[in-house]
């Protein structure tokens with residue numbers, strides 16, 4: 290039995306939407322992107338959503354919007370995908386990495402210690418779809434208002450550190466009964482091919498800025514900025530008589546094309562109404578099986594405040610070395626089951642090592658990583674496949690300990 294790790298969910302509805310875009314005579318940013326933005330707002334209740342070509346671009350755009358640049362600090366977890374850090378590096382600021390808690394998410398205590406007068410933003414990452422502790426992050430940010438130094442209009446207006454959620458994994462997850470997209474100041478979802486909702490490549494920037502910000506005005510600014518700072522998009526210009534435009538900002542070119550948005554337009558309703566529940570059911574299946582195993586550490590999924598979007602099933606094996614974990618992964622793959630590791634802590638990667646980050650400073654990140662194996666979790670998995678996965682994992686672990 291061959292079981293891939295995370296194949297995209299492509300059905301007739303997706304193919305129909307993409308065909309519709311192809312046959313419409315318009316393939317780049319236009320009506321499908323607008324529709325996808327509306328759907329994200331409708332299902333997450335986010336006030337305004339801008340679609341871009343990746344979550345990485347969305348993070349860069351948000352950091353630029355807040356005027357973050359050289360000399361500024363942005364706090365991020367050491368345990369995340371590299372894009373979280375790269376976005377900060379791309380705007381010229383310094384990523385300040387902090388350790389995580391046992392649930393894989395950024396440690397609020399470590400955030401508090403890391404805040405300085407140069408801190409302009411925090412990027413919490415909802416690892417595996419499990420929401421960060423946003424209430425406590427908010428509290429800390431408010432308690433540090435006194436030392437926040439604003440250096441432009443938006444910073445003056447907000448008057449505090451920006452909370453920019455890297456919610457690449459967590460569309461559909463809930464915090465205190467609200468969908469993510471309405472919790473942080475700005476929330477960025479990823480629609481990359483392996484994510485819960487995909488457009489092959491893509492991302493969404495959800496604006497939830499407090500008063501006196503007007504989210505619609507900020508959306509209009511960001512839309513223009515994401516398309517070279519041009520006053521008319523190509524769709525509008527293509528209309529008869531619409532040729533004249535202006536360039537008003539030194540913008541980026543990170544807009545999403547309609548062909549790709551079409552995939553997401555078909556996926557979003559089905560995800561919120563059907564396939565998200567399937568992910569939760571698969572989580573429950575794994576949970577029942579592995580909770581009987583003395584060697585298993587189970588990932589979080591539901592508590593009083595949170596419901597995960599079950600993007601990853603991050604199983605951990607107690608007290609094993611990285612080497613043993615890698616042997617277990619090999620044994621599992623010999624049985625046709627693709628697994629993965631999420632994530633290699635950033636200080637283990639060459640770029641960040643060369644920049645001076647050291648894994649010894651992030652003991653929890655390393656400990657969570659060394660015993661971690663991500664199992665397949667997606668709606669197409671059948672009962673037979675799930676059974677094959679758990680029995681294969683059990684055997685691989687129990688013959689390796």
Ligand SMILES: *Cc1c(COP(=O)(O)O)cnc(C)c1O
Pocket residue numbers: 342343344345346369370372373414455457458478479480481490491492
């Ligand atoms: C996938 C991912 C990203 C980047 O998403 P793209 O859409 O590929 O840019 C950022 N952060 C995390 C945690 C991710 O897993």
